[in-house]
Amino acid sequence: MPKQTFFNLSEQKRKTLIESAEIEFTRVPFFEASIANIVKTAGISRGSFYQYFQDKDDLYFYLLEVKLKKAKIYFSGFLEKHQGDLIEALIELQHYFLHALSDEEEKQFLKNALLYTTHRVESSFTSVWDTYLDHQEFKKVGELINREYLNIAAEKELLHVFKIVSALAFNNLIEKTVKGLSDEEAMDSFRLSMSLLKQGIYKQTNKD
Amino acid sequence: MPKQTFFNLSEQKRKTLIESAEIEFTRVPFFEASIANIVKTAGISRGSFYQYFQDKDDLYFYLLEVKLKKAKIYFSGFLEKHQGDLIEALIELQHYFLHALSDEEEKQFLKNALLYTTHRVESSFTSVWDTYLDHQEFKKVGELINREYLNIAAEKELLHVFKIVSALAFNNLIEKTVKGLSDEEAMDSFRLSMSLLKQGIYKQTNKD
DNA sequence: TCATAATATGACACGGTGTCACTTGTCAAT
DNA sequence: ATTGACAAGTGACACCGTGTCATATTATGA
Numbered sequence: 145m146p147k148q149t150f151f152n153l154s155e156q157k158r159k160t161l162i163e164s165a166e167i168e169f170t171r172v173p174f175f176e177a178s179i180a181n182i183v184k185t186a187g188i189s190r191g192s193f194y195q196y197f198q199d200k201d202d203l204y205f206y207l208l209e210v211k212l213k214k215a216k217i218y219f220s221g222f223l224e225k226h227q228g229d230l231i232e233a234l235i236e237l238q239h240y241f242l243h244a245l246s247d248e249e250e251k252q253f254l255k256n257a258l259l260y261t262t263h264r265v266e267s268s269f270t271s272v273w274d275t276y277l278d279h280q281e282f283k284k285v286g287e288l289i290n291r292e293y294l295n296i297a298a299e300k301e302l303l304h305v306f307k308i309v310s311a312l313a314f315n316n317l318i319e320k321t322v323k324g325l326s327d328e329e330a331m332d333s334f335r336l337s338m339s340l341l342k343q344g345i346y347k348q349t350n351k352d
Numbered sequence: 353m354p355k356q357t358f359f360n361l362s363e364q365k366r367k368t369l370i371e372s373a374e375i376e377f378t379r380v381p382f383f384e385a386s387i388a389n390i391v392k393t394a395g396i397s398r399g400s401f402y403q404y405f406q407d408k409d410d411l412y413f414y415l416l417e418v419k420l421k422k423a424k425i426y427f428s429g430f431l432e433k434h435q436g437d438l439i440e441a442l443i444e445l446q447h448y449f450l451h452a453l454s455d456e457e458e459k460q461f462l463k464n465a466l467l468y469t470t471h472r473v474e475s476s477f478t479s480v481w482d483t484y485l486d487h488q489e490f491k492k493v494g495e496l497i498n499r500e501y502l503n504i505a506a507e508k509e510l511l512h513v514f515k516i517v518s519a520l521a522f523n524n525l526i527e528k529t530v531k532g533l534s535d536e537e538a539m540d541s542f543r544l545s546m547s548l549l550k551q552g553i554y555k556q557t558n559k560d
Numbered sequence: 561t562c563a564t565a566a567t568a569t570g571a572c573a574c575g576g577t578g579t580c581a582c583t584t585g586t587c588a589a590t
Numbered sequence: 591a592t593t594g595a596c597a598a599g600t601g602a603c604a605c606c607g608t609g610t611c612a613t614a615t616t617a618t619g620a
Contacts, residue, residue, distance in 0.1 A: 149567075175383060178607065189569045194609065231554070260470045263526055295555045296548075304544050305553050311523040312516060318471055319515075336512050340504075344552025345513050346439070347503045357598070386576065397600045402578065561620100568615070576607080584599070590592085 146206055150196035161186045161196070165203055170253045173260030174204055201264075208257065208268045215240065220288065228290030230305070231338050238313055238334050242320065242327045258321050269317075270310040312337050354414050358404035369394045369404070373411055378461045381468030382412055416465065416476045423448065428496065436498030438513070439546050446521055446542050450528065450535045466529050477525075478518040520545050 150158065164185035168177045179200055183193050197203045219237050226232035244250050257265050289302070296302055316337065320330035358366065372393035376385045387408055391401050405411045426448055430441035452458050465473050497510070504510055524545065528538035 152566090179609095180607070190571095190608090191569050191610080192567080195567065199609080258471065262468050262470070263466065263530070266526075267530075293554050295551060295553055301544070301548065304541070304548060307523070307527075308520060308545055308548065308553075311519050315515070315519040318474075322471070322475075333512070336509070337516055340509065340512060340516065341549065342552055342554040343503060343556075344550055345503055345516075346501055346550040348551075348556065360597085387578095388576070398577090398602095399579085399600050400598075403598065407578080563620095564618085566615105566617070569611105569613085571612100572610085574608085574610105577605085579603085579605105580600105581602100582600080584597105586597075587595100589594090 146197050146202060147195070153196070161188070162207065165207055166249075166253065169204065169207065169256060170249055173256040174200070175260060177204075205264065205268060208265065212268060212271075223288040228288050229293055230289050230309070231293075231342055234309055234313065235331075235335060235338060238316060239331060241313075241317060242330055246327065254317075255321050258318050266314055269314050270307075308341065309338075312341070354405050354410060355403065361404070365396075369396070370415065373415060374457075374461065377412065377415065377464060378457055381464040382408070383468060385412075413472065413476060416473065420476060420479075431496040436496050437501060438497050438517070439501075439550055442517055442521065443539075443543060443546060446524060447539060449521075449525060450538055454535065462525075463529050466526050474522055477522050478515075516549065517546075520549070 153161075161182075164182050167185060168182045171177070171181075177200065179190070179193055182203075183190050197206075215237065218240055219233060222233040222236040223230075226236070244254070286302075291302075294302070294305070296305065313334070316330060316334040319325065319333060320327075325333070361369075369390075372390050375393055376390045379385070379389075385408065387398070387401055390411075391398050405414075423445065427441060427445050430444040431438075434440035434444070452462070494510075499510075502510070502513070504513065521542070524538060524542040527533065527541060528535075533541070
C-alpha cells in the first residue's frame, strides 16, 4: 500500500504520477520498468517517489488493484443477470476482460502483467474471489450464486469450485496472450473449458 | 539453450557450474540471484559465464528443464500402472512433485521457482504435456490414455483436458507453497479438484 | 510572525549486468 | 619441437538501476 503521503497529494499530482507509471508499465514489463523513467515523466524527484511508495512493487500492485476493482463490481452484476448461474456469469466476466484487452494500451499493460510477473499477479486476479470469500461480502455473492445448478455437497466444495474456475480463467488470459489468439478464439477455448468442467470429464458410471 | 561452449566443457567443470547455480537459485529467487555469486562459487570468471550462456535466463531454464525431465518419465510409468486412467496417473505425479518438495533444498529451489518467476516457469511445467502433444511422443502417451473413462467427443477435447489438468496441478503446487500446506493437505486439495473435474460441477439435467 | 512538522530534492554509495581487448590453452600440421 | 590459428578464459570497464540521507523548501497553525 502506498504511504499516507501519497494520499495527501493533490488530485492532480496523484493523477500525473499514476499516469506516468501506467506509461512505463505499458512500455515494458515490471522487471524492466524503471523508477527513474516514471519520476522523469511525472516531473518529480527520485526522493519524492520513495516518500509516496515503499518501492516499485508497492506502486505496481496498487495500480493493478485499482484496475481490478472494476471487475469485481461487474461480476456481481453478471451473476444477477444470469440468475446466479456461476458459469454463465464467469463467461461474461471473461468476455469483459478479453474486451479490455482490445484497447491497444490496456492490452500491452495486461500483457506485461500476465507474462512477466510473479504469482502475485495471479493472486491479484484471483483475489476477485478472495474478497468475497473472506469477508462480509462473501455472504452477498454467496447468496447470488444459485446452488441449484451445482453438484456440490458442502460449502467447502464451493470454495474449491472458485479456485478451479479462477485458475482456468487466468490460464485462458495467458493462453490468449501467449498464442496471440483472437477474442473469439480465446472465448471458444474458455467456453470449452467451462463446458468440460460443468459436465465432468469422466463418463458417469456406477462404480464411482 | 546454453551455447556449444558449455557442452564442450569437461564433465567436472560443467557439474561444478551447475551446482553453483543451484546453490544460488536455492538461496534466492531468480530475480535476486546474481551471476557474480555463481561464478565466484564455481571459481570461474565473469567473462566465461557469458561464453557458456546467453544470460541468466538461459542458465535458469536449462536447469529447470533438466529437473523436469524426470517428471515426464515418471508420468508415463504412472499411466501404465493405472491402466491409462489419466486422473489417477496425475494424482500420483502430483504426489511425486510434492514429495520432491520435502527435500529441504529442492523445496527451497522449487519455492523460488513457483513464487518469484514469470509464466515461463509455468510453461516449463506444463511443457511436460507439450512434448507429448506436439511430437511423436504424443502417440505414445496418447495411446496410454484409456479413453473409455473419458467423456470427450473429439481428440481436440483431449488436448483441452490436458490444459485443464495442468493448470490445476500447477495451481496446487503454488497453493501448497504459498499457504505452507502439508503434503497431505495439498494432496487432499488436489484430489478434491480432480474429483470435481471428473464428476463435473453441475448437476446433470436434461436441458444440456 | 515564527517554530515546527511535512514534503521535496538530487548526489551518492552500492551492486548488478553485459562487453571487449587481451591473455592463455589446445591441437593439428609441418 | 615449432608454429599458427582458433577456442576458451579473463577482469576491468561502461552503463544503469536502486534506496538513502543530509539538506532545502514549503505548509501549518498558534
